[in-house]
Amino acid sequence: MSGPIAGLVLAGGLSRRMGGGEKGLQMLAGRSMISRVIDRIAPQVDHLAINANSDPAPYLAFDLPVLPDTIKGHVGPLAGVLTGLEWAAALPGVTQVVTAATDTPFLPLDLVARFTALSGPERIVIARSNGNRHPVFGLWPVALRQDLAEWLATSDTMKVLAWVHRHDYAFCDFEAASDGVPDPFFNANTPGELADAETYVNGASA
Numbered sequence: 273m274s275g276p277i278a279g280l281v282l283a284g285g286l287s288r289r290m291g292g293g294e295k296g297l298q299m300l301a302g303r304s305m306i307s308r309v310i311d312r313i314a315p316q317v318d319h320l321a322i323n324a325n326s327d328p329a330p331y332l333a334f335d336l337p338v339l340p341d342t343i344k345g346h347v348g349p350l351a352g353v354l355t356g357l358e359w360a361a362a363l364p365g366v367t368q369v370v371t372a373a374t375d376t377p378f379l380p381l382d383l384v385a386r387f388t389a390l391s392g393p394e395r396i397v398i399a400r401s402n403g404n405r406h407p408v409f410g411l412w413p414v415a416l417r418q419d420l421a422e423w424l425a426t427s428d429t430m431k432v433l434a435w436v437h438r439h440d441y442a443f444c445d446f447e448a449a450s451d452g453v454p455d456p457f458f459n460a461n462t463p464g465e466l467a468d469a470e471t472y473v474n475g476a477s478a
Contacts, residue, residue: 277384278366279317280356281309282349282408283374284325284341296374297330298466301473305460308377310334316384317370319363323352348430349408350420357417366414373408375460377469378453386444387411396441398433399457405443406457407432 283296283306296306306322314320321337325346328338339359341351349371356369368391370384380386387397391411399409410432416439423435446456453472460466 275367276318276363276365277316277388278319278321278356278360278363278369279313279384280339280352280359280369280371281306281313281320281322281374282352282371283331284323284346284349284352294324294326294330295461298375298460300377300460300466300469305377305466305469306331306374307334309372309374309379310336312377312379312381313370313372313383316381319360319366321356321359322374323355343424347424349432350424350430350435353410353412353432354417354420354424357412357414357420360414361417368414369412371408371410371412373406373459376409376457377460378456378458378472379409380446380456383409383446384411386446390442390444392440394440396436396439397444398436398441399446400443401446401455401457402448404455404457405433407436409457410436 297304321339322331323339324331325340331338339355342355342358343351353371360366360369372379390397394413394415397411399406448454460469
């Protein structure tokens with residue numbers, strides 16, 4: 273499929289394993305993690321927004337729309353996906369949304385191109401690397417937004433893949449990055465992992 277693509281950076285979680293606060297605003301080699309994510313995803317999409325459920329002020333500095341979950345209660349990434357689909361439905365010509373996590377500063381620079389190569393009218397595409405699935409990195413058809421809204425209102429599970437498996441879907445496989453990062457979807461969920469990310473950044477720039 274072709275046409276404009278919307279992107280959404282998911283920053284709506286509670287960051288419990290990082291010790292609270294805004295995970296995406298944690299500094300990594302002198303820059304916030306979310307700024308690194310934005311720099312990598314923005315050139316790949318036609319529209320970009322941030323999904324955040326806390327004080328939007330720090331995120332407004334990126335000059336992007338800041339969208340809180342349309343469903344309250346921190347029910348998980350699917351609420352962010354739905355928020356992105358509802359936002360994208362009002363954008364001219366946009367039929368697909370690509371989501372990326374705020375704590376993955378090494379995400380692939382060809383993520384969207386690889387996703388769209390596998391897409392279909394109502395096909396979800398999910399990233400996979402080293403045998404691991406990454407459900408928050410997905411391509412989501414806007415046409416599924418009502419189905420997702422009904423699922424979130426009625427289902428007893430909020431697991432991303434539980435909903436994905438009800439639809440046409442495909443996995444998109446990615447390889448280790450060439451800059452010393454063992455996995456392009458490495459995510460810094462804890463202070464220790466943030467320190468590891470710092471090592472990767474310093475190694476790449478050495």
